[in-house]
Amino acid sequence: MSNIPLFNEFSAVSAKEWKQKIQYDLKGADYNETLVWESPEGIKVKPFYHSDDAVPTPKNLTSKSIWKVGQFIYAGNATLANEKALKALKRGVESLSFTIPSEEIDISKLLKNIAINSIPVYLNMEFLSQTYVQSIFELIGPDNENIHLNVDVIGHLSKTGNWFSNLAKDISTQENILNGKFKNVLSVDSSLYQNAGADMVQQLAYSLAHANEYLNLFFKKEKQVFNITFKVSVGTNYFFEIAKIRALRLLWKTVAAEYNVATDCHIIATPTKRNKTLYDYNTNMLRTTTECMVAVLGGADTIVNLPYDAIYHKDNEFGERIAINQLLLLKNESYFDKVENPADGAYYIESITNQLTEKALLLFKSIENGGGFLKQLKENTIQRKIQESAEKEMLRFKEGREVLVGTNKYVNETDLMKDNLELYPFLKTKTRKTLIQPILEKRLAEDVEQKRLDDE
Template sequence: MSKALFNNFDEVSSKQWKQKIQMDLKGADYNDTLIWHTNEGIDVKPFYHADELDVTTNPSFSKATEFEICQSIFVAHTQKSNAKAIDAISRGAESIEFIIPSEDVIIKDLLKEIDSTSTPITFKLLFLSSEYIKTIPTQNTTIQTDIIGHLAKTGNWFKNLNDDHKQFESIVKHTNTFTVNAGLYQNAGANMIQQLAYTLAHTNEYFNHLSSLIEFSNKEILKVIINISVGTNYFFEIAKLRALRILFQTLSSEYGFNSNCQINVTPTKRNKTIYDYNTNLLRTTTECMSAILGGANNITNLAYDSIYHKDNEFGERIARNQLLVLKEESYFDKVDNPADGAYYIESLTTQLCDKALELFKDIESNGGFLSQLKTGTIQKKIKESASKEQAQFDSGELTLLGTNKHPNPQDKMKDNLEIYPFVKINPVKTLIEPIIEKRLAETLEQQRLNQEQSTNK
């Protein structure tokens, strides 16, 4: 084609578009009618235009075509977990995450007949032991270590600050890897600005510590893994992951560390429900789509029944197949960075970066992430955000279909709960107040369960 399309048409500026919209509103206020205000303090406009972008958009360097489908396996029994991993690989899993609860697990037996050269293996340890790490082969394997994440979630170090940091140093020197488990913040109710800023501040604590070690010289090959959760705010979640990568590159370059991080994504638990549970499939599907388009390296889907059922073959197979359908039948593996150049997403990405960086600087100027965890500032801010979101759910402003809108009164669940799906109260002494994960629907679901029980009496 010798001529570009639409060359005969005059360009229309954003100002002209707005004037036309204002005219069509017939007196209604543009801002009140069409501007959507988010909990992050971002005003979402009805349209976006190239002349409103502050800077020319730069291409992102992540590749949507290279995302891996991960199967997560909790190792309660070594032989059974080994068999489950082999089966998952044969059914489409491209990487395996083993969650190791104790040092009793023998790695050699766990990896029997698994070719780690073709299938990347991740070991997520629920304990801290630099000696145990040495039993894990290094070829195409990753070991996840996050002592600060453990402190934030449980309120305590594994042992104490000094011992944990010594173990951490030893593990990082051996593996050239550390992990930031940032999914906690989303699952506890933090808004997106907080999620990004807290993840950055969390990472900065490790960068600060490693930079202070004279003998640590592996800056350029250090691999940082960020585990993060995504919700159903589709375009915002795409922008959040893009912003995370930009912010990490900005921070790591200041220290001289490797500017590429690995982003592992799991759908959030916060919006999942036990009633009308099949809607969880719809939620996780859009969440996985956001993860792919946002540039996730590794995606572990959440089974639709994971909050109330024990691990089961059906739920795990469906979760894995959701990703397989997206990859092999919906062609999500055919185009790299399809979100690049979309004015709306580019604008969201820029705003999330700017606001998160501002909050990060505030955290650092007030003592840093660890200091604010100890004073309870981080916990307080997350609670405030979670309470605001909870109020929106309770009032119906935020909808979970089948739970606070169009619930099915015939849906009964009290005899279908294999695991306790609500916040557990564990009265133990902690060094700091832990950050507690809580689903939006918990109180409403407990009321419905109580009604079921009273009806059957």
């Protein structure tokens, strides 16, 4: 048997030759009109990709697939939240993300018996308090690499329309916390932009501009480390979403390098709420499975699944168990943690990654030239652009070009939901005074669902 590699026995076929063959088979039909489609981000997708299309994208954008199975836990009661966390850890959860609503929550009770030296813990505080952070440090001590405080004052402004107190005080408090003894303080909530309807280029550019505000405010030249966590929501546009997460890492490295920061970002990913539906709700399980796969292949560090009934049911045993098991199946039965850098070398994904990166970088530069992210938030530019993108997506949904099975296609007319609602599943609006217009999350199916509920 010859020692020559198998494929060396075949002559190479160039991209040009492939295209000529396809054009011949089309029998006169236009190649671009027939086979090339354009994404909402303006990226033209070809029917095939070739090594000739290879772009010099840095390798190892995704690390070895040592990703953690996470779970969100609302800590309205420290003792109950702790019990829930310990139970989740026994079920296979490897990382915990607590939402802490007030300073009254006893952090010692919340973290009791949790091995924080080996289990990543995210603390999402719905308030800003240096005193509370100090109490966390006194409990944990200097060995706190697994604790992520996820302080994001700009994210709070974007979501609520107001600072916690005011610009000067919030920035000062966040800086004091950052200069403390915790290694992981800052976060950027990218999921807000996705759930509000921003396209992928906007999500990336706004996240980067958001992070750059923190670099401008807090980076000190004598430091080479600037740890930051991005909270990302992923949808079901499979290859594009993989490329989006990869592009985020590349963009962060690009901007961080301008400050001589060599620290990689940390990414926690969760399925989007944007495409989740009230009717035919079991399809949400299929959507979240795909989205969790995307998060793994894109290179997220921690993945927290969204229960299939999260938009209309209170936290419940069944929904949460299924959500955890989806991730455990991907890790333990589908071996999604065994492959290193799975997307490297895939010409299609590499091409999309490169194009998303280039387009996001252009938009980022435009934001910076316009005065930066905070300035454009105050001028309502960011909100207006997201709204325009959301309206385009809604139009595609209404016209059936954006399909949600069970909602705008293959509808089960006998499906009734009015008596199953434990939570209000729609956008809540209340009149209040805000400094800026908040960025509001809204699901695609809400208007259709409200009408169906009224007709039941």
